[in-house]
């Protein structure tokens with residue numbers, strides 16, 4: 001953003017004019033959210049840089065609209081433009097308070113302490129003030145970014161404002177896509193202020209590396225329409241390898257996820273003792289019974305011809321005893337998804353083999369650390385990219401904001417999701433669903449890599465819809481599978 005605005009200023013746009021335009025939009029939005037009829041007293045937190053300048057313009061606009069405005073600015077040295085706005089707001093008779101507790105009876109707070117210019121950890125007295133403000137129950141709207149968060153990593157630099165809503169300016173900053181920042185950001189909203197596309201592209205490239213994966217993108221790759229003349233083997237054949245005597249449920253849920261994908265044929269390889277239950281739950285699937293280890297895991301894949309499948313998904317409920325199975329699928333020349341204990345087995349093998357075909361790894365943070373112990377997970381976006389580049393696999397890192405990184409550096413982030421998915425079994429559903437989509441796409445010779453994000457988007461949308469109808473408590477993994485089709489109808 002610093003480089004983009006630099007180009008805009010160099011082209012002749014005055015800095016003050018841009019601030020006036022941006023802050024004008026912020027104050028309009030605030031007035032729409034909190035009209036004068038609802039509340040009158042607004043406290044404004046002003047920092048030393050241009051984030052503080054934005055806040056002072058907002059203070060002036062709200063003052064002229066009839067709000068009672070109080071300003072708290074605990075800095076003696078302000079940037080020039082900010083200092084000018086401070087001088088003018090004072091001249092208008094807007095009250096500056098010395099102590100943060102004097103804002104406690106405000107009905108709304110606007111946070112303009114720091115934006116993307118925060119460059120080191122905050123210290124006293126600011127940290128103390130932030131702590132006090134976070135304890136008031138007053139709603140806080142942050143300008144650009146909650147003050148105290150690092151704009152890229154989302155790290156809390158000492159202390160950070162816990163906003164109820166954040167108005168992000170111009171372009172989404174990376175912090176909005178980092179799990180650890182989400183508690184501070186509250187509702188996230190983008191305020192557009194007409195940055196020229198040529199300047200954005202000059203800095204970020206025409207296809208930015210990081211993409212927010214949206215409904216439009218998903219719909220462009222969902223295989224919603226079939227040719228009028230086709231047969232089941234032309235609609236993909238997925239081999240799911242899953243389950244153990246200990247974990248039968250993972251196999252069933254992965255199977256139901258695959259069913260939701262619309263894949264033409266579904267084969268499920270399970271230990272012998274699981275055959276009756278899988279046949280009962282998924283009558284359409286071909287259930288392949290495999291010899292069992294003493295512990296009830298799949299011992300090996302018999303003489304299965306792995307070449308006949310369009311994709312393989314392996315791992316749900318297999319336990320760490322199914323080592324031979326994971327070795328066999330790694331050697332198969334088919335698109336392969338590894339999840340759950342297949343990832344733990346892969347980690348124990350010590351090395352991720354290079355494969356000719358696409359490999360997709362779907363770890364949560366714990367599995368990620370076992371697979372890539374040398375990669376620091378502090379910045380989830382960078383960590384996923386590094387993992388994808390090192391392993392030559394597509395890495396899907398599960399979380400509140402699931403990240404999908406490709407070996408070529410492209411990253412998709414699922415920006416709409418729900419904590420309802422934090423529940424046993426929901427990952428198994430995703431693996432089955434993704435396996436089905438990859439099998440379909442491979443059979444239709446469509447791009448495979450975009451299907452990973454499409455599956456994650458679909459899975460999240462189903463959970464959002466289910467949570468809306470049933471609350472976040474009502475989205476068990478089995479119920480989730482029943483919302484898959486409904487999620488793409490709406």
Ligand SMILES: NC(=O)C1=CN([C@@H]2O[C@H](COP(=O)(O)OP(=O)(O)OC[C@H]3O[C@@H](n4cnc5c(N)ncnc54)[C@H](O)[C@@H]3O)[C@@H](O)[C@H]2O)[C@H](O)CC1
Nearest residue numbers: 005019049050051114115116117118119120121122144169
């Ligand atoms: N293009 C846009 O998006 C526009 C954004 N605007 C707003 O400007 C800020 C960024 O302004 P900038 O002055 O560069 O940075 P900050 O206001 O975030 O603060 C920098 C200021 O603070 C000092 N500082 C940094 N770290 C610390 C610290 N730990 N403790 C104390 N002081 C610190 C630093 O020295 C600077 O003086 C952006 O977020 C938007 O809100 C424009 O208004 C319009 C265009």
Ligand SMILES: [K+]
Nearest residue numbers: 114143145147
């Ligand atoms: K801020």
